[in-house]
Amino acid sequence: MKLATWNVNSIRARLAHVLDWLAANKPDVLCLQETKVVDADFPIEPLRAAGYHVAYVGQKSYNGVATISRTAASDIVTAPPGLDGEQKRALALTVDNIRVINVYVPNGERVGSEKYEFKLKWLAALQRYLAAELARHRLLAIVGDFNIAPEDRDVYDPTVWRDQVLFSEPEHQALRELMGVGVIDVFRRFDQPPESFTWWDYRQGGFRRNHGLRIDHILCSADLAQRCVACTIDQTPRKLERPSDHAPVLAEI
DNA sequence: ATGGCCTGCAACGCAGGA
Numbered sequence: 001m002k003l004a005t006w007n008v009n010s011i012r013a014r015l016a017h018v019l020d021w022l023a024a025n026k027p028d029v030l031c032l033q034e035t036k037v038v039d040a041d042f043p044i045e046p047l048r049a050a051g052y053h054v055a056y057v058g059q060k061s062y063n064g065v066a067t068i069s070r071t072a073a074s075d076i077v078t079a080p081p082g083l084d085g086e087q088k089r090a091l092a093l094t095v096d097n098i099r100v101i102n103v104y105v106p107n108g109e110r111v112g113s114e115k116y117e118f119k120l121k122w123l124a125a126l127q128r129y130l131a132a133e134l135a136r137h138r139l140l141a142i143v144g145d146f147n148i149a150p151e152d153r154d155v156y157d158p159t160v161w162r163d164q165v166l167f168s169e170p171e172h173q174a175l176r177e178l179m180g181v182g183v184i185d186v187f188r189r190f191d192q193p194p195e196s197f198t199w200w201d202y203r204q205g206g207f208r209r210n211h212g213l214r215i216d217h218i219l220c221s222a223d224l225a226q227r228c229v230a231c232t233i234d235q236t237p238r239k240l241e242r243p244s245d246h247a248p249v250l251a252e253i
Numbered sequence: 254a255t256g257g258c259c260t261g262c263a264a265c266g267c268a269g270g271a
Contacts, residue, residue, distance in 0.1 A: 009270085060262085166271060202258035244259095
């Protein structure tokens with residue numbers, strides 16, 4: 001099966017790109033982040049017409065996640081324990097016998113800010129939820145925009161980014177601890193081109209100069225990771241007019 | 254040239270992103 005994640009920076013602004021990408025890539029599951037729309041206004045019909053079931057949880061203006069799938073999902077959780085605040089950032093469901101947790105981890109604004117502390121607390125709650133889910137599901141993927149670049153090779157200029165938000169030691173520690181619960185970054189299970197990133201700033205010709213970060217991830221339980229045969233970043237939609245600033249990550253499982 | 258972008262909201266600039 002093909003499992004993908006993509007921060008679309010507004011599902012309504014990016015609907016045509018998403019539909020085109022679905023037609024071109026035919027994923028079985030696509031997890032979207034930053035849908036930026038209340039549930040009543042989510043554009044379900046065009047996605048259904050494209051042959052997908054849709055689960056979503058959103059809010060006005062900010063955040064919001066959605067998981068679309070070729071086959072119907074079950075056991076859908078839109079407010080996981082500990083992640084059930086005002087900000088809609090997590091959505092879990094089971095599809096094709098695989099537990100899929102879709103997350104939009106807080107950005108954190110800047111090291112030491114209130115939002116940064118919120119990010120670390122949110123990651124700790126996510127770790128607890130992930131541990132509980134792993135106890136129930138042998139085949140599990142947790143995917144999405146983690147807003148953390150794990151290693152030096154995931155940042156275009158580690159010297160510039162050192163100790164900055166998205167690349168600070170407390171964030172690295174939080175991600176390591178979360179992964180220590182029992183999930184693997186499948187992107188690094190395979191040979192990859194150097195300087196592979198998933199996000200590029202809209203400003204300063206970030207994409208053209210490949211000034212990016214790898215902050216969107218597909219993390220799989222050991223048994224699911226074993227089934228994974230490929231994991232790639234698709235830069236194609238980042239080259240379109242009015243793109244999302246993130247590119248999709250796609251795993252073949 | 255020391256800043257350059259994008260989205261949604263209700264504006265006629267702002268908050269937030271990363």
